[in-house]
Amino acid sequence: MNERVQRLRATLAEQGLPAILLTAPTSRRYLSGFTGSAGALLISAEAAFLLTDGRYTVRAAAEAPAFTLREVRAAVKPLPKLVAELAAELGLSRLGFEAAAMTVAEYQQFAKALAETVELVATENIVEELRVVKDAGEIELLRRAAAITDAALAAVLPVLAPDMTEREAAWRLEVALHDLGADGPSFPIIVAAGRNSARPHHEPGHDVLGEGQPIIIDMGARLNGYHADLTRTIVLGQPDDTFRAVYAATLAAQQTAIRALRPGLPWAEADAIARRVIEEAGYAHGIAHSLGHGVGLVIHEAPWLRITAPDAPPSPPLQAGMVTSVEPGIYLPEWGGVRIEDLALITDDGCEVLSQAPR
Structure with a gap:
């Protein structure tokens, strides 16, 4: 999995993106090994976070040990709020996202949580292009x-x-x-x-x-x-x-x-x-x-x-x-x-x- 993350980081560097939020289930599984049905990855040049809720924290720790686990709490800390906290922690001003995996409603929620301090940058096929050649x-x-x-x-x-x-x-x-x-x-x-x-x-x-x-x-x-x-x-x-x-x-x-x-x-x-x-x-x-x-x-x-x-x-x-x-x-x-x-x-x-x- 580490080699896959490194290839993604190289692609991010080529595109001038300091980090990316990945919400497609196949992207989660391919890059982290996590098989749960809910969650997201936030990957930067230095950090790799797996964000999921309490139903999957034990599984996430076992399946994706190379990722730092942060828990999503729907009422207190929903995913957009957690992403905003991590963006501030990492000092991000731009954040890529998978355009094909995010609805308009979800985009609006993330944009609101990031309070216009972080630019959301749409990407297309960024992980799919990594997956096209099989290991x-x-x-x-x-x-x-x-x-x-x-x-x-x-x-x-x-x-x-x-x-x-x-x-x-x-x-x-x-x-x-x-x-x-x-x-x-x-x-x-x-x-x-x-x-x-x-x-x-x-x-x-x-x-x-x-x-x-x-x-x-x-x-x-x-x-x-x-x-x-x-x-x-x-x-x-x-x-x-x-x-x-x-x-x-x-x-x-x-x-x-x-x-x-x-x-x-x-x-x-x-x-x-x-x-x-x-x-x-x-x-x-x-x-x-x-x-x-x-x-x-x-x-x-x-x-x-x-x-x-x-x-x-x-x-x-x-x-x-x-x-x-x-x-x-x-x-x-x-x-x-x-x-x-x-x-x-x-x-x-x-x-x-x-x-x-x-x-």
């Missing part, structure tokens, strides 16, 4: 989460039956994740059968899985805060010619993109590579989303493997240590859809696919 510990957790996901799918596939509902299949998959050691699913599991599979984020319902039609299963294990993400498209019984053609095009797009992933490849180009394969197969009208997204403490985070507008800034390049989903899909509303997704770790000279479930 060895994070990669190991992602490997384990992917392995649990693979095993859970393998455990449930043999018991799927045509008369089973989407909802029942999703529940069996969630139970398998827990049984295999996951803390829970990374997100609500998607099981989408028949025409429902043309909806990328379908919510499982009472439709049965049926025979001879596409069934999209999108799932992932959450382990110690880190997420896996896996999609497979299957058929119970015999697939029709449309399934074979759409599946072949989707798999070709995915595998072509995976072979191209390497440090230096712009995020947008990864999407374009897969998109061209689908377009050349005649399914341009079936593309409904981008190629992929980063996975870590958040199920959807940078890098973003998606096309950009012509007038947008150049797409950033992939870097070794990034972990991204690779999930092209083709969706035909009158028939159904196919999506195939794996997690890929960008390595020094290419990528390593973390998901091992059969396609």
Whole structure:
């Protein structure tokens, strides 16, 4: 954790900020190790405070020993007042905050408590940019989460039956994740059968899985805060010619993109590579989303493997240590859809696919 805080301090120095208030839960966890549901961090060049209430002080002391603990008391010393006291103690005249993690009402409360003596400076993605390249510990957790996901799918596939509902299949998959050691699913599991599979984020319902039609299963294990993400498209019984053609095009797009992933490849180009394969197969009208997204403490985070507008800034390049989903899909509303997704770790000279479930 100390190395992460030092990298944040270097970023603060580059931006001319003497300190920052971090209120996003992922920022708290990433920088301090604290897993409680409430609290904030205040980090300066010399100090690192963890601010939380009495429900979590014991946990905070155990999980974040490198941070100085200060207790928030809602009636006597709410968070804005405590931050104002610390700002005075540290002699701060400027204080950064995470713009995306603070509501207007919260901003007004902090501005009032600081009484215009401290300038609040909005920052964007200041911790997210630190998190985009994973360290060895994070990669190991992602490997384990992917392995649990693979095993859970393998455990449930043999018991799927045509008369089973989407909802029942999703529940069996969630139970398998827990049984295999996951803390829970990374997100609500998607099981989408028949025409429902043309909806990328379908919510499982009472439709049965049926025979001879596409069934999209999108799932992932959450382990110690880190997420896996896996999609497979299957058929119970015999697939029709449309399934074979759409599946072949989707798999070709995915595998072509995976072979191209390497440090230096712009995020947008990864999407374009897969998109061209689908377009050349005649399914341009079936593309409904981008190629992929980063996975870590958040199920959807940078890098973003998606096309950009012509007038947008150049797409950033992939870097070794990034972990991204690779999930092209083709969706035909009158028939159904196919999506195939794996997690890929960008390595020094290419990528390593973390998901091992059969396609």
